[in-house]
Amino acid sequence: xxxxxxxxxxxxLTMTPQLQQAIKLLQLSSLELQTEIQETLETNPxxxxxxxxxxxxxxxxxxxxxxxxxxxxxAEPISSAETLAESRSEQTLPDDFGIxxxxxxxxxxxxxxxxxxxxxxDDNRDMFENQAGAVDVLNDHLLWQLDCAHLSETDYExxxxxxxxxDDSGYLTQPLExxxxxLQAQFEDLELDEIEAVLHLxxxxxxxxxxxxSPSECMSIQLGQYASDTPHLKKxxxxxENYLEHLAANDFPLLKRRLxxxxxxxxxxxxxxxxxxPHPGHLVSENHAEYIVPDVYVKKQAGRxxxxxxPENAPRLRVNDQYAGLIKRSDNSAxxxxxxxxxxxxxxxxxxxxxxxxTLMRVANAIVERQHAFLDYGEEAMQPMVLRDIAEKLEMHExxxxxxxxxxxxxxxxxxxxxxxxxxxxxxxxxxxxxxxxAIRAIIKKFVAAEPANKPLSDNKIALLLGEQGINVAxxxxxxxREAMHIPPSNExxxxx
Numbered sequence: 001x002x003x004x005x006x007x008x009x010x011x012x013l014t015m016t017p018q019l020q021q022a023i024k025l026l027q028l029s030s031l032e033l034q035t036e037i038q039e040t041l042e043t044n045p046x047x048x049x050x051x052x053x054x055x056x057x058x059x060x061x062x063x064x065x066x067x068x069x070x071x072x073x074x075a076e077p078i079s080s081a082e083t084l085a086e087s088r089s090e091q092t093l094p095d096d097f098g099i100x101x102x103x104x105x106x107x108x109x110x111x112x113x114x115x116x117x118x119x120x121x122d123d124n125r126d127m128f129e130n131q132a133g134a135v136d137v138l139n140d141h142l143l144w145q146l147d148c149a150h151l152s153e154t155d156y157e158x159x160x161x162x163x164x165x166x167d168d169s170g171y172l173t174q175p176l177e178x179x180x181x182x183l184q185a186q187f188e189d190l191e192l193d194e195i196e197a198v199l200h201l202x203x204x205x206x207x208x209x210x211x212x213x214s215p216s217e218c219m220s221i222q223l224g225q226y227a228s229d230t231p232h233l234k235k236x237x238x239x240x241e242n243y244l245e246h247l248a249a250n251d252f253p254l255l256k257r258r259l260x261x262x263x264x265x266x267x268x269x270x271x272x273x274x275x276x277x278p279h280p281g282h283l284v285s286e287n288h289a290e291y292i293v294p295d296v297y298v299k300k301q302a303g304r305x306x307x308x309x310x311p312e313n314a315p316r317l318r319v320n321d322q323y324a325g326l327i328k329r330s331d332n333s334a335x336x337x338x339x340x341x342x343x344x345x346x347x348x349x350x351x352x353x354x355x356x357x358x359t360l361m362r363v364a365n366a367i368v369e370r371q372h373a374f375l376d377y378g379e380e381a382m383q384p385m386v387l388r389d390i391a392e393k394l395e396m397h398e399x400x401x402x403x404x405x406x407x408x409x410x411x412x413x414x415x416x417x418x419x420x421x422x423x424x425x426x427x428x429x430x431x432x433x434x435x436x437x438x439a440i441r442a443i444i445k446k447f448v449a450a451e452p453a454n455k456p457l458s459d460n461k462i463a464l465l466l467g468e469q470g471i472n473v474a475x476x477x478x479x480x481x482r483e484a485m486h487i488p489p490s491n492e493x494x495x496x497x
Contacts, residue, residue: 022352026359026400029407030293030313033356037315040349046323046339047346050316138168138210138284145205151198154187158198162211170210170218170281172199207280215278216244222276235259236272247273250494294411296364298375305372307364310411314357317350319343359396363404366390367422374422375412379442384426384434427477429470440471441481448487453495 028036041047146159161183165174176199180192202211203221212218219240226233239247239259246254247270256266277283297308327339367390373381387405391398405419426434444462451457457465459478466473487493 018348018352021348022355023403025352025356027403027406030295030310030409032407033313037317037353041317044342044346044349046320046342047317047349048320050318138166138170138281139163141284142166142202142205142210146202149201154190154194155198157186158183158190158195159202162195162199162202166211166281168281169279170207170212172211172213207277207283209277209280212280216240218278218280219244219273219276222280223272230272232261232265232269232272235261235265236269239269240273240276250492252494292409292416294409294416295360296408296410298364298368298410298412300375300413305368305375307361307368309357309361314353317346317353319346319350359400359404360408362394363390363401363419364410366393367410367419371422375414378414380439380446382422382424382436382438382442384436385423386425387423427471427473429472433470435471437481440466440473441485443469443471444478444481445485445487448482448493451493456490456493458490 025033025036041049142163143160146156146163149159151159158179161179162172165172165179167173176192176195180190180195183190183195199211203209205211208225209218209221212221220237223233223237223240239255243255243258246258252263252266256262259266259269261269293312294310295313297310299306299308323339324343327336327343367385368375370385370389370393371383373383387398387401390396391401394401405423408419409416410419421438424437426436427440429435443466447457447462447465459482460475462482463473463475463478466478482489
């Protein structure tokens with residue numbers, strides 16, 4: 001084989017560090033982005049957050065509006081905002097304070113939050129409303145009642161063991177035998193009956209039914225607190241103690257035979273049972289709400305749907321002019337090299353954030369333009385759409401659209417929805433059109449909500465009703481959509497009232 005030299009011309013995409021950073025920021029969620037920005041601000045002295053701006057300037061898609069970020073000009077600021085006229089460090093305190101001097105009389109008032117800049121001016125809100133409370137609220141609530149019970153040392157230790165074995169729902173997670181075995185090392189003469197007695201005492205604590213060993217016992221304890229002359233009380237207690245599984249299966253003929261009740265009486269018994277709470281612990285120890293911060297806001301203005309970036313997720317960053325001005329020497333000292341490297345890093349980070357916001361806006365606008373019928377009329381008007389549709393419209397790759405729509409949320413009049421919510425497969429209709437899976441699920445939900453309580457619709461009947469509207473789906477498809485919405489089958493949806 002003869003060796004030779006050949007020239008070939010080709011194109012390839014090199015994953016530069018700047019491109020890798022842009023891709024990384026693009027796929028981050030809002031919480032992860034805030035963490036990334038905070039870490040970068042802490043490690044890069046030439047990068048700072050511009051808190052003097054009242055508005056967030058989103059990068060324009062027009063190339064003529066793009067800012068020239070030339071790394072050879074270190075003195076050029078990235079942001080056009082003016083620096084503060086007076087620094088906090090230059091403010092001096094008066095020598096004498098009046099007795100009734102307020103904090104706001106010495107320092108300027110704090111700036112309004114970004115949520116107020118969006119039009120919320122409710123000054124009567126509780127400042128602690130969205131702050132997390134204690135982790136074990138139910139445990140503390142029960143311990144406070146145990147301290148007020150004035151028990152003996154032995155009974156108090158038993159109560160502590162029972163409360164420690166109670167979960168957030170209010171159920172006892174350990175058998176009494178295990179609790180007894182754990183306390184025998186401390187109290188050798190302890191009997192199981194003593195633990196049972198303390199358990200009955202705690203089960204009458206607030207909330208009633210806490211530390212129960214089963215839903216049947218929990219509801220039976222709560223029903224036992226009703227007045228003895230309450231109608232159908234004895235039959236309700238007998239039902240929860242002996243036939244709760246049959247009630248869950250809606251086996252009404254068996255319940256009527258066992259309780260010797262007619263339809264009206266059984267209906268009243270079930271209503272009485274529904275006044276109890278099978279999870280009493282949730283009344284005290286509710287999980288702290290985790291609020292989703294949307295990435296974009298969608299509003300209808302002048303008859304058109306508009307999209308705007310959430311300013312809380314898009315902080316305005318800039319290069320520190322003071323540090324950037326120190327790069328004046330042309331030598332290769334370690335300090336000068338350090339400042340130049342971090343200046344370049346800061347500029348690329350700001351450019352990557354601008355690129356992320358621009359791409360997010362383009363994708364959000366394309367989704368809103370495609371799904372404006374959903375925003376106007378609801379889920380039944382949802383149009384079928386896949387990632388390829390948005391990718392072709394914006395001339396991007398599907399992987400880029402996938403990164404943008406993952407863990408990103410949109411605030412709409414219908415609620416806060418994930419970008420992925422607007423993408424769904426399609427089903428052919430009788431007239432040759434297409435219907436999205438989201439619209440089909442909404443129609444199924446509407447059918448189930450309007451069905452008779454004593455004769456719910458089967459999956460086959462729902463498929464026939466959809467066929468009457470021109471949507472051809474199989475019974476198993478209806479069952480799949482129904483299970484995805486956590487709707488039980490027809491036999492479990494049957495009710496007497």
